[in-house]
Each structure stands twice: as C-alpha cells, then as structure tokens.
Amino acid sequence: MVSLQKTVTFGLTRILSDLHYGDPTSRVQSLPSLRPLFEGADRIVFNGDSVETRPGPPLGWRNELRARFLDFVQREVPRAVLVTGNHDADLADTHHVDLLAGVVFVTHGEIFFEDLVPWGPQPRIRDLFARELAGLSAGARHSLEGRMAAGKRACAKLELFYDPLDRGFAAKVKRAHHTIWPPWKPLAMMRAWWELPGRAVEFAARHRPNARFIISGHTHLPGVWRRRGVVVINNGTFCRPFVSYATDVSPGGIVVRRVVRHGDNFILGRVVAAFALAPTGDAAGAAVIVPSTSPIP
Template sequence: MIQELDLAPGERARFISDIHFGHAKALAREPEELGFLLEGCSHLVVCGDLSETRESPCREEGLEKRARFLRMCRDAGVQPVLLAGNHDPDEKAGLLKLQGGRICALHGHALFREVAPWGWEYLKNKQVSRELIAAFPEAEADLLRRLELARAMSVLVPPVYTRSGTHQNKLVRFLAHSAWPPERPVRILLAWLTMMRRMGKFADRFFPEAEVVIFGHLHRRAVSGKKGRRLYVNLGACFRHARCWAADVTPERGVSIRSYTPGGYDGPEEILR
C-alpha cells in the first residue's frame, strides 16, 4: 500500500494525475498523445486515475490503454509508478514516499472517508457507504487502514458515469450532470475551497515529515505553501472542464510545474522550490 523511492543524482521524477484513459470525457483519447511527458525524466509517477479499471463499460478500453501506456514507458526507458485512485483501485500502492518521505504523493481520495462525497455513487448510496465507514474505525489514526477504506469505498457500488434520461439540450444535460441533486455542486465547491487545509491536516496526521505533498482527485489544479513551509501541489486533471500540470522533482527536492494538454506543454516551467 505504501511504496518508497529514492532518486539517484541526475534522475528526475515527473508527476501527473487523473488522465482517465477510457472515460468519455478524458482529453487524451490515445496514450500516444502523452508521449512527450516521457521525455526528460527517469520516473513517471501517476497519482491515481490513470485509467478506468473498475467494473464498468469503460473497463476494457481503460485496461488496454493502460497497458499501451506502460509499454510506452518501457520503450522510453522510464520507470512508471502507478498509484491507486478511486477509478483504478486495482493499483497496489496508495502512497509514494520519495526521498525518505520528504516528498509524498497520493491520489487524494483518502482525504474523504466517503472518497468522493459529491459523487453519485455516494449520494445514491449513503447508508451502505456509512456502514462501510463504520467498519473502519481505525482509519482515523492508521494510514494503512485509511488507504484500505479508500480502496473498499471505491468498489462498494457500481460506478455511475451518466444520469439516466439524458436530455438533448446541452444546458439541461449540464445541469443534470453537475447541479443535481443540489447537494452535489455544494459538496464540489466545498471540497475545492477546503482541499489544501484538509490535506494539511491529513499530512500532519499520517506523514508529518513531508515537505512536499503532490496529489490530484479533485480536478482542480492549485498550489499552496509559503517558503519554508510544506508545499502542496494539486495536479488537476487531463479532463473536460479541467486543467492539469506535470510536476518535476529532483533528488535535491527541487520542485517545478508545467501546464500541458494532449497536444504538448502549453506554458513555461514554473519553479516552486
């Protein structure tokens, strides 16, 4: 559940998240579109949700594209590190500790005991979700149990990708997807507004030695952390209505980010530390 990695001098780890191969709203339709991300790094860390691998109509496509992407990594001489997200809970590792734990990476769904409290899977199945949470009382203080809860919650009920009764009007479809029930947009907004504070408390509890925390899950890229304090980087998502960063980390714990799309990098590198 917890993987460790130490970079040697001259190596570079690149972090990405939430590619969602196989999902209808993924921006990268083919793995080859992201080949440029394999240039200039020795390791590629995917902070969860690389592919849709849960039991769903998307699974076959997600598995095939994940396998193809891993072949691309091998052919490029890049070591892939795949962390589990709520859309690919079959990945073994839920947390990566880099350079002795000074840098920690995870998907971010373990922040919430419900995994995605704004998701239809939870909103339509609150009682069974609460029963599962109650079966993991140790998850409040035990990191391994918290990661186990996140994995169990991710496969508790079948994934919901679209609402039934899809309307032809685009506005109606958007409102049905994003704004119904009304609790859904409220929970999304609350998660965005509190994600850095929530991650700070999570890190203090489970990996206080971390100087840098890199995560995804919320599909909203952001950076937080003043000089001399812990740095938090949410990588966003390569997904419709979202934007994404690739973050590079060196053995000296230097951290930089760069915006990208399936067409390539679309902004200059920004040095964070």
C-alpha cells in the same frame, strides 16, 4: 508487470494525475499523445484516476481499456508507478508514494475527505467506507495503509452511472445534469476545492508528519498552496474544462509546469512554481514564478 514502488529516493520523478483515459471529457483520446511528457524523467508516477475501471456497462470495453493502458505503461513508460484513485481503485495495490525519504508525499487525495467523494453519492459512499473501516482492527482503522485500503475498496464498489461509449448529445446532457443536479453537488465541489489544501495538511500531520510537500489530484482544480509550512500541489486533470500540471521532483528541487497541447501531443509548458530544497528537505528560497496561477497565501 509495471513497477509498483512505494518509495522513490533518487533521479527525476514526474507526477501526472487524473488522465481519466476512457472518460468522454478526457483530452487523452490516444495514449501515445502522452509520450513527450515522459522525456527527461527517470520515472513517471500516475497519481490516480488514470483509467476508468469502475463497475458498470460495458464490461468488455472497460476490461479492454484497462488492458490497453497497462500494456502502454509496460512498454513505453520509464519505471512507471501506478497510484490508485477513486475511478481506478483496483488498478494496482499502491495508494501512495513517498519521495526523497518522506519529504514529498504523493497520493490521489480522496482519503483527505471523510466521504471520499464529497460531490458524489454521499450516503452510499459514506456507508461503504464506514463498513470497510468497521471490518478493521482499531490499529488498522487509524493507520495510513488501513484507511487508504478501506477507502479504495469502498470506491471500487461505486458503479458508473453512464455508458462511456455513448458520446451523443443526449448522453452529454445526462452527464451534465448529473454533475450539477441536485444543486448541492456543485456547491460540494467548490467546498472541496476550498478545503483540499487544509485537509491534505491535516492528513499528512497525522500520517506523514515529516512531509513538506503534498502532491495530489482528485478535485480537478490545479493549484499550489502553502498551509502551516507545508506546500500542497494539486496537478488538476486532463478533463475538460480544467487544466493539468506536471510536477517534477528531484533532489535539487520541485518544479510544477503546465501541460499543454501541441498538435496531436501533450508537452510541458511554462513553469507555474519552483522550489529549491535545503539539505533538511524544507523549502529554501521558494520561488513562485507565476503567483496569479499559483496562489500561495
């Protein structure tokens, strides 16, 4: 069984997000292509939406995909930590990770939004989430673990709307239409891009007030922002047309790098941002290496 540690306090932890293995738009068509990304890390955190596990056709393929991913992680990934997302909400029971004694808070990110997936089937997901929360005690409803678990149970009930094995032209048109229609969907996506940093900081202020760094995924737009003294990092996604970051966390600091394709494999590319850590855990002398791709207003 893969490690499901929730707190990691030493060594170098590398965080990857939104592989979406099994999705037609994912660049990860072969799991071994990820191997170079594991080099030099003491542990790897897969920060949600690693593999498609949502209910829907075809069941046999989905179960095989899940088993293939878990087997790969078990055999090849050093001290892996699987954090659930909204596409793989039932993959593990770890919904967040605290690094460096709580200085760094890692979670997929759907919990930052009241409707979890603002660009998705909003009435249905809101209703599912509300029902899950209603079944909790008042204390659990407002706790980090309680809200996250309720959100994951709601996400696990959302069905796939397409057959991921159908890669034909008509299927591509259907998926594209589903993404952009009705028109409020792309608008909701852009609003989520804009709101994520602030929402992440607000959420952490309630549940992880000592966190100085928040690392997420979910919205697929990579970036690094500073809000109210907290640095928010979104690792993006391996899905087209977006790009992906890998974030390294160690006692000496935090480094965000672009993930690039090299032949058949994925490797670490240029540094996007780097932060030194003071003994208190605050960002000391934070150096944004490439401001144009790492906006920190």
